Amino acid sequence: MKYILMMNAPRSGFEIYRAWPQEAAQAHFAVLNRINKELCESGEFVATSGLAWPAQAKVVRAGKDGEPVTDGVFPESKEFLAGYWMVDVESPERAYQIAARISAAPGPGGAPLNMPIEVRQVMSGPPEEFS
Amino acid sequence: MKYILMMNTMRAGESVPNWPAKDLQAHIAFMLNLNKTLRESGELVSAEGLAFPDQARLVRAGKNGTPITDGVFPEGKEFLAGFWIVQVDTPERAYTIAARVSAAPGPGGVPLNMLIEVRQVMSGPPPEMS
Numbered sequence: 572m573k574y575i576l577m578m579n580a581p582r583s584g585f586e587i588y589r590a591w592p593q594e595a596a597q598a599h600f601a602v603l604n605r606i607n608k609e610l611c612e613s614g615e616f617v618a619t620s621g622l623a624w625p626a627q628a629k630v631v632r633a634g635k636d637g638e639p640v641t642d643g644v645f646p647e648s649k650e651f652l653a654g655y656w657m658v659d660v661e662s663p664e665r666a667y668q669i670a671a672r673i674s675a676a677p678g679p680g681g682a683p684l685n686m687p688i689e690v691r692q693v694m695s696g697p698p699e700e701f702s
Numbered sequence: 703m704k705y706i707l708m709m710n711t712m713r714a715g716e717s718v719p720n721w722p723a724k725d726l727q728a729h730i731a732f733m734l735n736l737n738k739t740l741r742e743s744g745e746l747v748s749a750e751g752l753a754f755p756d757q758a759r760l761v762r763a764g765k766n767g768t769p770i771t772d773g774v775f776p777e778g779k780e781f782l783a784g785f786w787i788v789q790v791d792t793p794e795r796a797y798t799i800a801a802r803v804s805a806a807p808g809p810g811g812v813p814l815n816m817l818i819e820v821r822q823v824m825s826g827p828p829p830e831m832s
Binding site: 575576577596600618621622628630631638639640648650668670675685687689692693694697 | 704706707708718730748750751752753754757758759760761762763764767768769770771778779780781782787793794797798800801802804805813815816817818819820821822823824826827
């Protein structure tokens with residue numbers, strides 16, 4: 572079963588993150604890199620990526636004639652994806668365990684952040700009702 | 703440049719949309735055809751669909767790092783329905799592809815003109831963090 576683990580935060584969360592001391596950021600990424608390495612070794616790793624800052628985010632929809640209409644204004648409360656992992660695991664519980672490890676990645680002072688991670692199953696195709 | 707195009711169209715508790723079967727089929731056929739076109743142009747990195755929000759969980763580490771799961775989300779929360787990762791030469795090309803996704807047909811074949819969030823995917827942590 573494939574799952575996506577999503578690290579979401581409101582814009583304010585990114586501002587706080589950006590203000591971390593460099594050594595805290597390095598320690599944070601070191602833990603995430605170690606998790607990635609372990610997932611590669613266990614064969615559960617599918618993909619991971621970080622996204623550009625929310626200030627560069629755009630929302631696009633088709634206008635008349637299908638041409639793109641872009642906008643960069645989002646509601647204050649909107650959560651932005653900071654990064655994600657895709658894993659291939661035997662059970663949802665295993666996906667939750669991996670999410671908890673990511674959740675506990677250290678912040679400033681080395682304290683676990685215990686940040687919420689959204690866990691969603693990735694489907695192999697459209698739901699039966701659609702085909 | 704890699705971009706992720708996110709279809710944040712679902713809301714808490716939602717499951718399969720209540721559309722006539724032929725409209726659902728036309729919607730999926732449109733998406734599959736778009737994926738094929740992007741694969742042929744060499745721009746498609748991946749395309750994935752997610753399970754419905756009623757199965758979504760929020761997980762955080764509790765004491766001792768054990769997972770604490772929760773299935774309750776705020777009323778207004780946006781849920782990712784699916785996403786595309788594309789490799790393109792410019793952001794404008796990513797916006798053009800996003801507009802095509804946006805115009806996927808809904809009930810009665812009318813373009814949905816959905817909002818698609820477009821974000822650049824980075825090759826590594828920001829320089830100031832490594």
